Amino acid sequence: MNYDVIIVGAGPGGIFSAYELVKLNPALKIAVFEAGNSLDKRKCPIDGVKIKSCIGCESCAIMNGFGGAGAFSDGKYNITNQFGGTLFEYIGKNEAIDLMKYVDEINLSHGGEGTKLYSTANSEIKRMCLQNGLHLLDAQVRHLGTDINYVVLENLYNELKDKVEFFFRTPVEKVEKLDESSGYRVYTKDGSYSCTTCIISVGRSGSKWMETVCKDLNIPTKSNRVDIGVRVELPAEIFASLTDELYESKIVYRTAKFEDLVRTFCMNPHGAVVNENTNGIVTVNGHSYEDPEKHTENTNFALLVSKHFSKPFKDSNGYGESIARLSNMLGGGVIVQRFGDLVRGRRSNEERIREGYVTPTLAATPGDLSLVIPKRILDGIIEMIYALDKICPGTANDDTLLYGVEVKFYNMEVEIDENLETCHKGLYVIGDGSGVTHSLSHASASGVYVARHIAKDS
Numbered sequence: 001m002n003y004d005v006i007i008v009g010a011g012p013g014g015i016f017s018a019y020e021l022v023k024l025n026p027a028l029k030i031a032v033f034e035a036g037n038s039l040d041k042r043k044c045p046i047d048g049v050k051i052k053s054c055i056g057c058e059s060c061a062i063m064n065g066f067g068g069a070g071a072f073s074d075g076k077y078n079i080t081n082q083f084g085g086t087l088f089e090y091i092g093k094n095e096a097i098d099l100m101k102y103v104d105e106i107n108l109s110h111g112g113e114g115t116k117l118y119s120t121a122n123s124e125i126k127r128m129c130l131q132n133g134l135h136l137l138d139a140q141v142r143h144l145g146t147d148i149n150y151v152v153l154e155n156l157y158n159e160l161k162d163k164v165e166f167f168f169r170t171p172v173e174k175v176e177k178l179d180e181s182s183g184y185r186v187y188t189k190d191g192s193y194s195c196t197t198c199i200i201s202v203g204r205s206g207s208k209w210m211e212t213v214c215k216d217l218n219i220p221t222k223s224n225r226v227d228i229g230v231r232v233e234l235p236a237e238i239f240a241s242l243t244d245e246l247y248e249s250k251i252v253y254r255t256a257k258f259e260d261l262v263r264t265f266c267m268n269p270h271g272a273v274v275n276e277n278t279n280g281i282v283t284v285n286g287h288s289y290e291d292p293e294k295h296t297e298n299t300n301f302a303l304l305v306s307k308h309f310s311k312p313f314k315d316s317n318g319y320g321e322s323i324a325r326l327s328n329m330l331g332g333g334v335i336v337q338r339f340g341d342l343v344r345g346r347r348s349n350e351e352r353i354r355e356g357y358v359t360p361t362l363a364a365t366p367g368d369l370s371l372v373i374p375k376r377i378l379d380g381i382i383e384m385i386y387a388l389d390k391i392c393p394g395t396a397n398d399d400t401l402l403y404g405v406e407v408k409f410y411n412m413e414v415e416i417d418e419n420l421e422t423c424h425k426g427l428y429v430i431g432d433g434s435g436v437t438h439s440l441s442h443a444s445a446s447g448v449y450v451a452r453h454i455a456k457d458s
């Protein structure tokens with residue numbers, strides 16, 4: 001089979017490149033290959049009753065399938081260059097913001113209308129943060145919520161399904177470069193398919209496969225960073241002054257002890273803490289629903305510390321995985337600990353968690369995070385919890401829950417140019433799989449960007 005464009009991966013990067021290509025040039029013959037299922041068939045078997053923990057499905061319903069890793073996410077689209085990736089370094093700051101706004105418009109016209117756009121501009125909270133050694137980053141945040149995010153994806157799929165050929169449960173095994181200027185051939189278990197242009201958008205779950213593609217095709221890469229930390233859960237009232245106005249606030253703190261940067265990440269007002277499975281390792285994440293009926297009494301957010309390594313160590317993801325494995329070894333999955341227990345140097349147990357005033361939204365194993373997380377990182381997290389306590393009193397309460405570990409794995413950075421094209425003409429690498437983006441909005445924007453570039457030449 002021959003196609004004009006083959007897209008590998010149906011996450012936000014792949015979806016938005018398909019969407020824009022169809023819009024700009026409906027004559028193009030486009031195929032999307034996706035390792036996971038179509039949206040309606042994505043169902044994680046963990047029901048908390050019969051199946052309580054990850055059973056390692058062949059294709060993880062949370063990470064793989066139409067909608068990618070973001071399908072069941074909180075659907076927070078951050079319109080900013082200050083975090084979420086470094087797309088602006090390739091395409092310029094204004095272009096990056098314009099594309100993120102364009103993605104927002106598409107989301108709104110596909111079911112997201114009526115959702116709220118929050119902004120940090122002229123916020124009194126910014127001043128209060130500065131007065132307490134905390135730095136609030138600038139952003140606009142569209143919160144779709146897990147429910148509306150799903151509706152938007154459903155609508156995008158219905159619009160695309162007759163114009164683009166989707167191959168679900170069909171991971172691409174290999175990408176081969178054909179003779180000069182004749183394009184690429186992708187190999188799957190069911191056969192091989194050729195194309196003039198190939199867009200690879202395989203996200204974080206495709207990071208190991210991406211490495212093999214880069215090795216096979218001699219595409220230079222460089223090692224990236226890993227973020228390690230915990231997910232904090234506390235009564236929603238404690239953070240209401242921040243979340244009511246901003247929904248999500250990205251706050252950075254420089255620790256007094258080591259001058260490390262600790263930052264808040266992925267804030268979920270009235271949300272739930274959830275397991276995340278990356279390559280068989282269980283880590284923690286969080287989400288929340290737009291629908292008030294699905295709200296919990298708690299707010300959760302991550303506190304993360306970035307680790308960048310210098311020579312000779314290269315395997316930053318391996319380092320993060322080892323720490324996550326340690327928590328899986330001790331707790332059989334994610335560990336939960338009361339803040340009061342952590343600072344007193346004792347493990348949490350079922351009884352102390354039960355007696356606490358914060359009811360956990362995730363059934364994790366009570367334990368001791370100090371046996372898992374390196375001291376320097378844990379010290380930084382404790383310092384930041386006390387700093388946050390100054391702007392949101394109650395954050396450092398004994399009953400505040402800490403879940404560990406939260407790890408943000410970053411793909412190695414693939415060498416691409418200002419068109420997001422590799423050293424091979426017609427082979428583009430976008431989204432989180434490129435190591436350049438780390439968010440829904442940046443990954444989606446990168447998809448639109450390459451589509452426009454390809455459509456211009458087609």
Ligand SMILES: Cc1cc2nc3c(=O)[nH]c(=O)nc-3n(C[C@H](O)[C@H](O)[C@H](O)COP(=O)(O)OP(=O)(O)OC[C@H]3O[C@@H](n4cnc5c(N)ncnc54)[C@H](O)[C@@H]3O)c2cc1C
Nearest residue numbers: 009011013035064068069070073172203206431432439440
């Ligand atoms: C629980 C959770 C919550 C999140 N919440 C947010 C949030 O609120 N806001 C935000 O900005 N970001 C959030 N993120 C991150 C966000 O989901 C990602 O940044 C985004 O999905 C990246 O898009 P992508 O298209 O680059 O990759 P992905 O979404 O990872 O999609 C890649 C797709 O490629 C497929 N694939 C991989 N390898 C192959 C192969 N060899 N052949 C075929 N297909 C392949 C995968 O199955 C996957 O479906 C969250 C992530 C998780 C896991």
